[in-house]
Amino acid sequence: MKFIIIGLGNYGLVLAKDLSALGHEVVGADINESRVDVVKDRIATAFVIDATDKMSLSVLPLKTVDIVIVAIGENFGASVRVVALLKQMNVEHIYARAIDSVHQAVLEAFNLERILTPEVDAAQKMVQQLDFGTQMDSFKVDAQYYVVKFRVPKKFVGYFVDELKLDEHFHLKLIGLTRAEKVINSLGIAINENSIKNELPQKEKMQEGDELVCYGTYKDLEKFWKAL
Numbered sequence: 001m002k003f004i005i006i007g008l009g010n011y012g013l014v015l016a017k018d019l020s021a022l023g024h025e026v027v028g029a030d031i032n033e034s035r036v037d038v039v040k041d042r043i044a045t046a047f048v049i050d051a052t053d054k055m056s057l058s059v060l061p062l063k064t065v066d067i068v069i070v071a072i073g074e075n076f077g078a079s080v081r082v083v084a085l086l087k088q089m090n091v092e093h094i095y096a097r098a099i100d101s102v103h104q105a106v107l108e109a110f111n112l113e114r115i116l117t118p119e120v121d122a123a124q125k126m127v128q129q130l131d132f133g134t135q136m137d138s139f140k141v142d143a144q145y146y147v148v149k150f151r152v153p154k155k156f157v158g159y160f161v162d163e164l165k166l167d168e169h170f171h172l173k174l175i176g177l178t179r180a181e182k183v184i185n186s187l188g189i190a191i192n193e194n195s196i197k198n199e200l201p202q203k204e205k206m207q208e209g210d211e212l213v214c215y216g217t218y219k220d221l222e223k224f225w226k227a228l
Contacts, residue, residue, distance in 0.1 A: 001024050001025070001066045001067070002024070002025040002026075002027070002064065002065040002066050002067075003015075003019055003024060003025070003026050003027070003065055003066065003067050003068075003069060004026075004027045004028075004029065004060055004061070004062065004065050004067075004068045004069065005019075005026060005027070005028050005029070005069045005071055006029045006030075006051045006060075006068065006069065006070050006071060006072065006082055007029075007030060007051075007070060007071035007072035007073070007079075007097075008028050008029070008030040008032070008035040008036060008038070008039055008046075008071070009030075009035065009071065009072075009073065009074070011071050011073060011097060011118055012028070012030070012069070012071030012072075013035070013038065013039055015069060015071060016028045016039050016042070016043050017039060017042050017043070020042055020043045020044070021042075021189060025044045025065075026043040026044055027043070027044060027045045027046070027047070027060060027061065027065065028040070028043050028045070028046040028047070029046070029047040029048075029049050029051055029060060030046075030047075030048065030049075031048070031049065031050045031051070032048075033048045036048050047059060047060065051072075051078070051082045051085075052078050052081045052082055052085070054085050054088075054089075057082070057085055057086075057089070058089070062086070062089060062091050063091075066093060067093045067094075067095055067113075068086060068091050068093065068094050068095070069094075069095045069096070069097075069116075070082050070083055070086070070094065070095070070096040070097060071097050071116075072097065073097050073099045074099065076099075076103055079096065079097070079103070079107075080103075080106055080107070083096050083107060083110055083112070084110070087110055092113075093113050094110075094112045094113055095112065095113060095114045095115075095116055096110075096112055096114075096115055096116065097115075097116045097117075097118065098115050098116065098117050099119055100119075104117065125137070125138070136148055136149060136150035136151075137149045137150075141215075144217045144218065144219075145215065145216065145217055145218075146215070146216070146217070146218055146221065147175065147213065147214070147215050148213070148214050148215075148216075148221060149178070149211050149212070149213045149214075150211060150212060150214075151209070151210070151211050152206050152207075152208070152209075152210040152211065152212055154208070156206050157206055157207060157208050157210075158205060158206065159205070159206055160204065160205055160206075161174070161177065161204045161205075161206065166214065166224070169227075170216070170220050170221075170223055170224040170227070171216055171217070171220045172214045172215065172216035172220055172221065172224060173214065173215040173216060174212065174213070174214055175213040175214060175215055176212075176213040177204065177206070177210055177211070177212055177213070178210065178211040178213065179207065179209070179210050179211075
């Protein structure tokens with residue numbers, strides 16, 4: 001896929017480098033020349049422009065990329081103006097970063113494809129890690145239910161999947177198990193790629209580094225972890 005990332009601060013820089021490393025074509029833009037210099041050799045193209053200026057913004061290949069990401073965070077005014085200009089220029093697929101609830105509320109008025117809230121997401125993820133004592137990714141389905149992915153605890157390594165009995169003991173539905181494998185991306189870089197086993201053989205043994213994907217309430221997830 002092709003991406004334009006406007007704003008190459010800490011957040012935009014990570015997005016640009018990681019997407020490029022995965023084989024995507026990334027165009028970066030920032031008003032700060034030193035930020036552009038940091039990433040210009042790691043992505044397809046980088047521009048030093050003031051994206052709040054419509055003529056400068058039009059230099060970017062806005063019509064030939066899949067998604068434009070406005071990663072500007074701290075400068076509220078610049079973020080909103082760039083989004084407004086992109087909408088005015090009929091850019092279809094716009095993602096924008098919001099750093100607080102007010103910023104998010106303003107961006108929601110533009111009816112964007114997606115609003116990114118990395119600070120909120122990071123804080124919520126940290127709360128879950130501190131609460132459960134392990135690293136996990138989660139998706140909140142509603143006020144009670146979550147889909148959660150977490151690394152298999154060491155004490156589970158070597159056990160068969162059907163020995164866990166998560167549904168019977170903790171009312172948790174086991175959706176799948178992911179296992180990391182080394183693959184070579186389109187740039188010839190070796191990366192770890194997780195493949196999920198949706199149909200779990202009853203006699204599938206869990207290995208170190210595997211991750212379980214479960215569905216259930218937050219309270220049942222807490223009960224499960226406290227029982228370990």
